[in-house]
Structures are given as C-alpha cells and as structure tokens.
Amino acid sequence: MAIKVGIPRALLYYRFYPLWKTFFTELGAEVIVSEPTTQEIFKKGLKKFVGDTCLPIKMVFGHVITLADKVDYLFIPRLVSIERDTCLCPHFAGLPDVLCAIMPDLPPILDIHFNVRKKGATMKSIYEAGKRFNKNPFKVYRAYQKAQREYEKFLKRIKDGITPQEAIKIFDGEEVSPPEKKKGGLNIALIGNPYTVYDSFSSLDIIQRLRKLGARIYTSEMIPDEIIEEKVRTLSKKIYWSFGKETVGSAFHFLDSPEIDGLIYIISFECGPDSLLKEIVDDKARKNKRVAYMSLVIDEHTGETGMDTRLDAFIEMIKRRRAKK
Amino acid sequence: MKITFPHMGTIGILGEAIFKRFGREVILPPKTSKRTLTLGSRYSPEFACLPLKVTLGNLIEALENGADTILMLAASGPCRFGYYATLQNLILKNLDYEYELITLDYNMPNNLRKLKRLAKRKNCFQIGEAFRFGFLKLLTMEKMERLAHRIRPYEIKKGSTTKAYEETSRIIRRTFSFKKLRQARRKATSLLRGVSLNRTRNPLKIGVVGETYTVLEPYVNLEVERKLGEMGCEIHRPVWATDYIISMLPIFNRWGPRRKYRKAARPYLKQEVGGECIVSIGGTVLYARGGFDGIVHIAPFTCLPEIVAQGILSKVKKELNIPILTLVLDEHTAQAGLVTRLEAFVDLLERRRNKKVIGDR
Numbered sequence: 099m100a101i102k103v104g105i106p107r108a109l110l111y112y113r114f115y116p117l118w119k120t121f122f123t124e125l126g127a128e129v130i131v132s133e134p135t136t137q138e139i140f141k142k143g144l145k146k147f148v149g150d151t152c153l154p155i156k157m158v159f160g161h162v163i164t165l166a167d168k169v170d171y172l173f174i175p176r177l178v179s180i181e182r183d184t185c186l187c188p189h190f191a192g193l194p195d196v197l198c199a200i201m202p203d204l205p206p207i208l209d210i211h212f213n214v215r216k217k218g219a220t221m222k223s224i225y226e227a228g229k230r231f232n233k234n235p236f237k238v239y240r241a242y243q244k245a246q247r248e249y250e251k252f253l254k255r256i257k258d259g260i261t262p263q264e265a266i267k268i269f270d271g272e273e274v275s276p277p278e279k280k281k282g283g284l285n286i287a288l289i290g291n292p293y294t295v296y297d298s299f300s301s302l303d304i305i306q307r308l309r310k311l312g313a314r315i316y317t318s319e320m321i322p323d324e325i326i327e328e329k330v331r332t333l334s335k336k337i338y339w340s341f342g343k344e345t346v347g348s349a350f351h352f353l354d355s356p357e358i359d360g361l362i363y364i365i366s367f368e369c370g371p372d373s374l375l376k377e378i379v380d381d382k383a384r385k386n387k388r389v390a391y392m393s394l395v396i397d398e399h400t401g402e403t404g405m406d407t408r409l410d411a412f413i414e415m416i417k418r419r420r421a422k423k
Numbered sequence: 424m425k426i427t428f429p430h431m432g433t434i435g436i437l438g439e440a441i442f443k444r445f446g447r448e449v450i451l452p453p454k455t456s457k458r459t460l461t462l463g464s465r466y467s468p469e470f471a472c473l474p475l476k477v478t479l480g481n482l483i484e485a486l487e488n489g490a491d492t493i494l495m496l497a498a499s500g501p502c503r504f505g506y507y508a509t510l511q512n513l514i515l516k517n518l519d520y521e522y523e524l525i526t527l528d529y530n531m532p533n534n535l536r537k538l539k540r541l542a543k544r545k546n547c548f549q550i551g552e553a554f555r556f557g558f559l560k561l562l563t564m565e566k567m568e569r570l571a572h573r574i575r576p577y578e579i580k581k582g583s584t585t586k587a588y589e590e591t592s593r594i595i596r597r598t599f600s601f602k603k604l605r606q607a608r609r610k611a612t613s614l615l616r617g618v619s620l621n622r623t624r625n626p627l628k629i630g631v632v633g634e635t636y637t638v639l640e641p642y643v644n645l646e647v648e649r650k651l652g653e654m655g656c657e658i659h660r661p662v663w664a665t666d667y668i669i670s671m672l673p674i675f676n677r678w679g680p681r682r683k684y685r686k687a688a689r690p691y692l693k694q695e696v697g698g699e700c701i702v703s704i705g706g707t708v709l710y711a712r713g714g715f716d717g718i719v720h721i722a723p724f725t726c727l728p729e730i731v732a733q734g735i736l737s738k739v740k741k742e743l744n745i746p747i748l749t750l751v752l753d754e755h756t757a758q759a760g761l762v763t764r765l766e767a768f769v770d771l772l773e774r775r776r777n778k779k780v781i782g783d784r
Contacts, residue, residue, distance in 0.1 A: 149733040149749065150725070176694055188501045188696040192731035195692045199738035211694070335509040335526075338499045368470060370503050370727040374510050377468045381513060395470075 100128040101231060103208070104169030106161035107132045109154055109190070110177065112262050112296040116269045117249035118173060124241035125231035130169050132161040135299035139164055140398065146200055153300050153366040153397055154293045155189050162197060162204065171208050171230070178213040184340040187371055256319045261305055263296050284416055286313040287352040289379075290364035291341045291372065300396060301364055302405050308362075311413045316358065318348035325351055333378070342371040349379045353386045359416045360390040367397035390416050425450050426541070427490035429478035432639030433564045434664045436596060437557040438494065443599055444553035445542045452485035455642040459484055464754050466514050472503060473723035473753055474636040477643055479511050486520050497526045498671070501697040502728055531673060556601060562665055563608050567591045570615050572659070575652030576626035579619050585649055587614050624655065627772050630710035631660040632703040633721030634729050637752055638662045644721055644752060645761050651719070654769045659715070661706035662699060684709070691735050698728030704735055711743035716772045718745060719765075724753035746771060 103122050105111060111131070119129045133139065135157055143159030165172060174194050179185040189196075194209035210227040214220060221239075228238030248269070255265045264274045286308055294300050295317070305315055318326075326347030330337055337343040345363075352358045363379055365372040376393060383391035392412050394405075425448045428438050435451050442449045452459070455477060463480025482493060495508035508526045515522070525541070527534045542550050571588040578584045591611035598607045629651055637644050638660060648658050666680040684705025685695065691708070695701050707718050720736060722729030733749055740747045748768045750761070 147734070148737045149730055150751065151730050178694060185501045188698065188700065188727040188731055191501065191694045191696040192692060192700065192728075192735070195694075196731055196734035199691065199735045202738070209693075333509065334512065335497065335506065336499075338505060339501070368725045370472070370725060373468050373470045373472075373725070374475075374503055374506050377471075377510055378513065381517065 100126060101171065102130055102169040103127045103171045103173050104130050104132070104165035104205075105173050106158055106165060107134060108158045108161045108297065109193075109293045110175075112266070112292045114249070115266055116252040117245045119269075120245035120248040121228070121241050122173070122231070124244055125228055125238065127231050130165065132165050135160065135297055137299075140299065144398075148200065150368065151189070152368040152370075154291070154297070154369075155193075156398070157297065157300065158193070159197075159200075162201070166201075166204055169205055172205055173208045173227075175227075176209045176211050178211070180212065180340055181214055183336065184338050184343055186340055187369075253319075256317075257322070259320060261296065261315065261317060262292065262319060263298075263305070284311075284313045284359045284413065285316060285357050286360045286362060287316040287348070287358050288362050288364065289318050289345050289349050289352070291345070291366070291369065292319070294366045294369070294396070295364050300366060302396070302400060302402055304362075304364065304394075304405070304409070307406065307409055308413075311409060313360075313413065316352065318344050321348045321351055329354075337375070339371040339375075342375050345372070346375050346378055350382060353382060353389050353391075358389055359420070360392070360412060362412070363391070363393040365393060365395050367395055390419065424448070424492050425490045426492045426494055427452060427482070427485035428494040429481035429485075430455055430640065431478075431636055432641070432664055433561060433568070433592075434639070434668075436564055437561045437664070437668070439596075440557035440560045440599065441553045442541070444549075444556060445545055447541065447543065450485055450488050450490040452481040453488070455481065455640065459642075460754050466518065468510075470725055471510075472726055473643065474634075474640075475503070475507055475510070476754060477636075477640070478507065479514065482511060482515065483518075483520075486515070486522060490522065492523045492525060495524065495526050496671070497528045499529060504698070529671075529673070556604070558665065558668075559601075560595065560598070560604055561668075563604060563611075564592065564595050565663055565665055566608075567595070567611055567615060570612070572648065572652060573657060574615065574618055574620060575649070576655045576657050577620040577622055577624055579621050581653055583618050584615070584652070587618050590614055627656045627716040627769065627776065628710075628714070629656045629658055629772075630706060630715050630718045631658055631721065632662070632706040632710075632718060633699065633750075634703075634723060634726050635662050635667055635699050637721045637723050639664060643723075644750075645756065645758055647719065647721065647750065647761070647765070650762065650765055651769070654765065656716075656769060656772075659710065661702050661709075681705075687712075691739060692731075696728055696731050698726070700728035700732040703729065703732040704739065707736060707739050707745070707747065708743065711739070711745040715745065716776060717768065718747045719768070720747055720749045722749065722751055724751050746775070 105118060122129050139160040140157055142163045143156055146159050147156055176194050177186050177190040194207050208227055210223040212223055224242050225235055225238050232238055252265050252269055255268060256262055267274050288295060308315060326344055329347040329350040330343055337346055352361050365376060426442050427450045430452060439449045439451060459480035460477060462483050463476035467476045467479050497508045498505040512524050525537055571584055575584040591614050594607045594611050598604045631638060631648060651658055661684060669675045670679045670681050681702060684702045687708040688701045688705035692701060692704055703720060710718060736747055
C-alpha cells in the first residue's frame with residue numbers, strides 16, 4: 099500500500115500545491131489534502147492553540163487535526179526563505195516545532211528545511227523529504243524536476259489571468275471556465291498574503307463576491323517578478339518578507355496602471371508584516387487620486403453581511419467616479 | 424547636528440557616551456512616559472507592535488526638543504524590528520518633521536562609513552576608544568542592575584534598593600572619562616552594598632525571559648522586575664543590552680552570548696526564527712535545569728517570534744515541570760491587573776516550594 103502524505107489546505111498550499119503533489123506522487127506516495135476550511139475545522143484548531151496568533155496560523159491547526167488520523171506523514175515544510183534576499187514570517191520557520199509542542203501525538207512531520215538564503219540547503223532538503231519514499235537520489239531528483247515543470251505550468255496559468263484556486267482545480271483535472279470578459283466591467287486588484295486571500299473561509303470568498311458584482315479580478319501573482327522588484331526598489335529599505343514584497347510591489351504597480359479602477363488590500367488581524375506594510379500602501383494610495391483603495395482587516399468574526407455592504411459601497415463609489423468623468 | 428535615538432532600557436548610555444566623545448551634541452528623548460505612549464500610538468499603524476509605538480513617541484518628543492538627526496538600528500531578520508526605521512521615517516515625514524535619518528544594519532562597511540562621518544575628523548584610535556568607553560559604561564550600568572536584582576529581595580526597607588540604584592545610575596550617567604568612570608563605579612558599588620539587608624531570607628528564584636525591548640524598558644513592562652523583587656524574588660534574565668549589541672556584530676552573531684541558549688533550545692526549536700524566540704526558550708530551559716522556581720515570559724502584543732516561543736514554551740513547561748507566566752503587553756496594560764497576576768504567580772510558586780520541601784521529607 100502506498101504511503102499516505104497529508105498536506106493541509108492552508109498557508110502555502112495556495113502557492114506550492116502542484117509542486118508538492120507532483121513530487122510525492124512521482125515518488126509513489128498518495129497525497130491527501132484536507133477539506134476546504136469550514137467553521138468546524140477552524141474551531142477544532144482554535145481550541146488547541148495557546149495564546150494569540152493570526153487567522154491563517156489558527157486555520158493550519160484545524161487542518162492538521164482533521165488530517166492527523168488519516169495519514170502516515172504530515173507534510174509541513176520549515177520554510178525560512180523561498181527566494182534570495184527575502185524570508186518568510188517567523189511563524190513559518192517555527193511551525194513544525196510549534197505543532198509538535200502543542201500536539202505531541204501527531205503522525206511524523208516531514209519538516210524539510212527550506213532556506214534559499216543559504217546555498218545548497220535546498221537540494222539536500224529535497225532529498226531529505228524524498229528518501230522516505232525512494233532511497234535513490236537520482237529518482238528523487240527526477241521527481242523534483244518533474245514537479246518543477248508542473249509547477250511552472252501552474253504559474254504560467256496564473257500569469258495568464260486566472261486565480262490560484264482555479265489553477266489548482268485545473269491541475270487536479272477539473273474543468274474551469276474562464277471568467278467572461280464583460281465590456282465596461284470594473285477592474286479590481288486584490289492584494290494580500292495568498293493564504294488569506296485565496297482561502298474562501300478567511301476571505302469569505304471575496305473573489306466570487308466581486309465577480310458577482312461584475313468585476314474582473316487582478317491578483318499580485320499575475321504581475322511578473324521583474325516589475326515587482328523594480329517597484330519595490332523605490333523604497334529606502336528593501337522589504338525582506340517575500341509576500342510583503344510581492345504585495346507592496348504589486349500594489350504600487352496597480353496604482354500606476356491605467357486599467358485598474360480599484361485596489362483592495364486584505365489583511366488578517368494580527369498579521370505582523372502586513373501591519374507595517376499597510377502604512378506604506380496606504381500612504382501611496384492616499385497620494386493617488388485615480389484608483390479607489392480600500393483595506394479590509396479580517397478575522398474569524400468577520401460577517402458576510404458586513405463584507406457585502408463594504409464591497410457594494412466600494413463598487414458603487416467607483417461607478418459613480420466613472421460616471422462623473 | 425543634534426543626534427537622537429529612541430530609548431531601550433539603558434542602551435541610551437552607550438550612544439550618548441560615544442557621540443559625546445565624538446564631540447557631537449546628543450539630545451536624549453525625555454524619559455518614556457504616558458505622553459510618549461499616547462503620541463506614539465496616535466501616529467502608528469493600529470496593530471503594529473508596542474516597541475514601534477513607544478520608540479516613535481520617543482522620536483517625536485526628541486524632535487520637539489530640537490534634535491535634527493535620528494540614529495536607528497535596522498536588522499533584516501524576519502522580525503518586524505528591521506523595518507521600524509523605514510516606517511517611522513515615513514510617518515515622521517508625513518508629520519512634517521525635518522531631520523536626517525541614519526540607520527545602522529548588518530552591512531558593516533556601510534556602517535563604518537556612516538560612523539566615520541559622524542565622528543567629526545576623529546582618527547581610528549579615537550573612534551575605537553569612544554566605543555570602548557561607551558561599552559564599558561553600559562557594562563558598568565548593567566553590573567549595577569544585576570547587583571540590584573540580587574539584593575532587592577533581601578532589603579529590609581522596601582524600596583531602598585531601588586532608591587540606591589537610581590542614585591548609582593545618576594552617578595554613572597554623569598561620567599564621560601575612563602578615570603571618572605572607575606571612580607563612579609567604586610562609589611556606586613558601595614552605595615548598593617550599603618543597603619541594609621536581611622540575609623536570612625530564602626527568596627524565590629525567577630527568570631525573566633522575553634522580547635528584548637519589553638524586557639529592557641521598565642516603563643513598558645510596568646517595572647515587572649522591581650515589582651517581583653519587592654515581592655521577595657531574585658530575578659535573573661538572559662536578555663541584556665550588551666549581549667544584544669555583541670550578537671549584532673557579524674562573528675559574535677554565531678559564537679557570541681546567544682550560543683548557549685541556542686544549544687539549550689535545540690530539542691524544542693530547530694531553527695532560529697528571529698527576534699529573541701530562541702533566547703526565550705533556551706533561557707527557560709537553562710533556568711529550569713538550574714532549579715529556578717518559575718519563569719515570567721514577557722512579550723508585546725502580536726510579537727511574531729514570541730508567539731512562536733509561547734507555543735513551544737507550553738511544551739517546555741510540561742516536560743521540565745516549571746511554571747511559566749506569560750505577560751502580553753500593549754498600550755492598555757494596567758498596573759493593578761499586572762500586580763494581581765504577579766502576586767498570584769508568586770503565591771503559587773511559594774506554595775509549590777513549600778509542598779516540595781514537605782514532600783522531600
């Protein structure tokens with residue numbers, strides 16, 4: 099029987115799932131993903147966690163609990179840095195240890211150490227993860243290469259203008275009809291950490307809501323890295339959080355691009371990096387008279403009605419602005 | 424050029440000493456007060472961490488007093504601290520203050536160039552000497568603080584240690600030459616030694632761990648250490664300003680004072696996650712092994728590394744059987760509530776100790 103690897107549908111699932119899944123299936127493992135977040139899953143996690151933390155981390159706990167008795171291994175990588183010169187929030191680096199500390203009876207955690215800041219650590223850690231399934235380093239390497247090809251395809255699909263959620267569905271073999279292009283529709287840019295924006299529980303499915311209101315969605319994944327890099331360079335100090343950099347860079351890009359009508363920044367309450375970066379985006383947006391800007395701070399108590407009202411008002415405001423012109 | 428930098432416990436001494444020796448004028452912000460906190464939280468982002476708010480308040484007050492150059496440290500770790508300077512610069516510029524910002528980070532050649540400019544035609548030897556003096560002064564101050572922590576639980580008259588310590592701090596702060604510093608040190612030590620003590624007591628031993636800024640800054644942590652001391656507890660802590668500065672230097676980052684904490688924390692946290700997370704965990708482990716009675720863990724609200732530490736400390740607590748009190752501080756933390764919690768904690772520790780003594784018989 100194949101070894102079962104569990105991947106929680108939370109945090110960087112929305113960014114790396116195709117890579118991880120292809121890698122493990124190539125090595126002959128069976129990948130099990132937890133169900134989409136629901137109130138029930140979330141509450142399970144909430145009971146376990148000690149202290150205060152942000153919404154995405156609370157959600158991981160719920161997903162891990164639901165997966166725990168179904169799988170042989172839990173895949174929770176220790177992500178210190180995923181690209182050069184930047185790192186992730188401290189929660190990612192400490193997550194496997196915190197999970198072990200709080201829930202001692204979990205199945206073994208595959209915590210591969212991923213730090214691109216240090217050279218060579220990546221290849222070693224990939225073998226580290228793969229050797230439980232296949233001892234042959236070449237096979238592991240080939241599986242990784244195939245995973246990477248699959249991952250690049252996934253990224254390309256996103257760059258073509260669909261959301262990561264839809265790209266994951268396509269990857270899983272589902273049919274996804276691309277959103278129709280309405281003439282005269284509004285173009286709304288959505289920024290924020292991927293694990294807050296694309297989880298339909300935490301963001302209350304904001305993408306579908308906006309589409310229903312007749313908006314076309316742009317996300318920060320659709321912006322090429324070079325543009326983000328260039329936009330961020332205008333700041334006096336480089337932003338050292340990967341997603342922070344992406345958020346701010348794409349926000350600056352959207353504020354400058356003529357086709358965007360509105361910009362929405364989604365922040366989860368208690369998110370460390372975003373609490374500071376919001377100030378920078380706010381400042382830039384305040385000085386920009388053309389693009390309408392709104393920031394939504396969300397937590398587990400955010401209600402659907404409140405969200406609808408705010409989005410309605412936001413869209414209405416943009417429409418009026420247009421009519422005035 | 425009038426230089427200023429925010430307070431962080433006694434770290435202001437270091438900067439003041441160095442720049443006075445360089446022949447620059449230093450304007451230290453007024454002592455952190457209610458007004459500092461109000462000013463800081465008014466202009467900071469809503470849920471930024473507490474140190475950002477307080478240091479912003481410090482800077483505003485210093486600029487009001489006529490400072491025109493701000494010196495800030497900026498790391499580039501995952502902790503939010505590295506971005507303080509940029510953000511505070513943005514906020515202060517929007518408030519229409521005129522000043523120059525100088526940041527020191529891990530880029531050593533760049534730092535040296537910046538310092539050279541500040542050093543006003545002083546030669547390398549003089550610059551080195553200035554640093555040596557500043558560091559020595561800070562070290563002396565910390566020695567006094569350590570001594571105060573040791574004797575406070577034995578004092579006969581409540582508050583006499585604190586009074587003596589404040590006097591020593593005044594004496595040391597006034598000195599600006601090596602010779603005077605030596606004299607001041609002798610005088611200060613004798614002042615603290617002069618506090619009348621009752622050595623028959625057997626005080627509880629408590630370790631205070633947590634995020635550097637909140638541990639070092641007495642206004643922000645509502646003087647937890649003094650309060651615990653006066654309740655009859657001996658305080659030890661792993662976080663000191665000198666250690667913090669040493670571990671910011673390239674080589675000592677790895678081999679410096681943090682090493683032993685990193686080693687002790689290894690079974691619980693395999694990766695350094697930034698901030699003082701690893702020191703909090705390592706410190707707790709070492710204190711628990713050293714037979715301490717309890718740990719007080721201090722963190723500002725929403726502090727990223729300390730939330731990780733808090734999660735892991737829940738395991739350390741169980742495995743090493745040591746009570747931990749976590750105090751999460753923000754601008755609304757009130758005196759009375761804190762005192763109640765500390766009193767309850769100390770009561771608990773005392774009972775636990777008595778039980779143990781009876782059990783051992």
